[in-house]
Amino acid sequence: MTDAAPAPGPAEHALTQQGADARAQKRLRRRYRAEKRFRLYGLLAITVAVAFLALLLGRIIEQGHTAFYTHSISLPVYVDPERVDAANPALANYDLMIAEQALARAGIVDDEYRSRASAYRALFSTSMGFELLDRVRADPSLIGQTITMTAPVGANADLYLKGKISRDTPPEERSLTDQQIDWVEAARQEGAIRGHFNSAFFTRSDSTQPELAGVLGAVVGSALMLLVTACLAIPMGVFAAVYLEEFAPRNRITDLIEVNINNLAAVPSIVYGLLGVAVFINWMALPRSSPLVGGLVLALMALPTVIIATRSALKAVPPSIREAALAMGASRTQAVFHHVLPLAMPGVMTGAIIAMAHALGETAPLLLIGMVSFVPGIPEAVTAPSSALPVLVFIWENASERAFHERTAAAILVLLGFMIVMNAAAIVLRRHFERRW
Structure with a gap:
């Protein structure tokens, strides 16, 4: 038999404890340095993003502000x-x-x-x-x-x-x-x-002469197009999301539908334009370059975004809300539409506004359905020929006259203002529908 090792004495124990403390302090300092670096990287990323945004807006404002006086x-x-x-x-x-x-x-x-x-x-x-x-x-x-x-x-x-x-x-x-x-x-x-x-820049429509060109026709066309998109995409998207999240059985069919919805959100916009030409113009014979066709195409684009955002908002509602409503005798439909959906409405509105803002800035599908055509008048109906703000920016930027270039930047500023108004409306609606639990 071998003799057992002698127990460490007080001095050896103290040295061991000091070494452990030193290693712990070293690890702690390393973690603090890593945290400082992470914060520095975050601030650097924000600074770079703000700098690029300021550069972009500054360049647009510098080039386009002169179009607002004549x-x-x-x-x-x-x-x-x-x-x-x-x-x-x-x-x-x-x-x-x-x-x-x-x-x-x-x-x-x-x-x-x-x-x-x-x-x-x-x-x-x-x-x-x-x-x-x-x-x-x-x-x-x-x-x-x-x-x-x-x-x-x-x-x-x-x-x-x-x-x-x-x-x-x-x-x-x-x-x-x-x-x-x-x-x-x-x-x-x-x-x-x-x-x-x-003032004529806001009260006239497009023209072949730069001094007479304005954005009113494109603004009205974009508004009519978004009206069609909102009337179709938002109700259909919300009801589809409610059914899939709250009522649909969990099986292979619903799994396949969910996968396809997620895939549709990533489909290039020009594919929707080709679909619009094939279905709405060639097959259904709807009027070309009209807000109706543009709204239908953009509604197809916006629908997956609305569904995904609405499902996420419904998932964020605590299960206790559903259980409490059912425990009080409410039916499943009453629990969803009287309690769950109102609480999810801020998220639903956010997703809807994001989808509408995305649709507002799309150009490729509108070019394919003919909205690139020169339209000097102001559309009076959703079936009348019209242009849209993104398409107007595209047309003016490719014009040979130099004076159109400053109006291109000014039209971009109008488009950004349009989006700011939409986001402001989203904030107001969020606060109106928001409920706390």
Whole structure:
């Protein structure tokens, strides 16, 4: 037999305890350092995200804020009886007449008078000539009189007045000649040109002329499209989620349905556009490029998101709510619709607003169903041809005229404002439906 090892003495025990304490302190310091690093990484991530967001918004605001103010030009126009026929006033070239009279007042009458008048016409919008025609048609007694006409300045002249076109730029690289710039400066010094808020940007629809283009038609089209989407996707999504979560039996069929719903939420949006073309336009013969078709396509996209969000909100309601309602004699349907669903409504509304905001920003499916077409008017019904804000941004950004680019950024700001309004509505609805237990 071997002798048992002697028990450690007090000194050895103290040394062992000190070593354990040192190791524990070392591990504790390491955990503290890891926690500090984690917090630092979190702050760094937030800082980077905020910096990129500020950069994005700053760039959009910098490029688009100038579209919210514009310049107008006011010119006296003599309605020349020799050029305007009272019987058929539409035969007159009002734009050329206005330009020639402006040059004559400036004392410019030479061999190049006609070509100079054509160059001067580019300094004001063609809406001035159309407005003058409408006034003469309404009141033929204006023929032979001098009246003052006001219209937006031309797009390139407006860019010059905003400082986006410089005289220092070589003439072949800018859209205004030195002579046109001189005319603009002379008109500004005479007080014929004034700057003001661009209210027409919010009251007009799309146009081929940048100075006349506005977002009202696209805003109304987006609103009608979202109305169709909300009326279809939200009720259908909520009822489907309630059935799957509260009433459907747990079997292979429901499992297959749940898997497919989750997969549909990840399907690329352009696939829904192809489905909309095949089903709603080719098969059902619904009107192309209408808010009705756009709303149906976006409803298909939003439906999986609404179902998933509603099911998550229903799962978050404590089981005790259901049990208490059933214990008091309520039926299963009464327990769900009188107690469970009202408590889950804040989450349901959040999911619905997220789905609507996602649908608002979609462009690819709308391009496929024809909403990329130029639509100058304002839609009066869900079946009328229309555009949408994301599509309008796409069209303007691809336009060749430089003045459309600032309006592109301004339309993005309007789209962001639209989404902010939707989120604000979601917050209000959440607070209205919120209940505490």
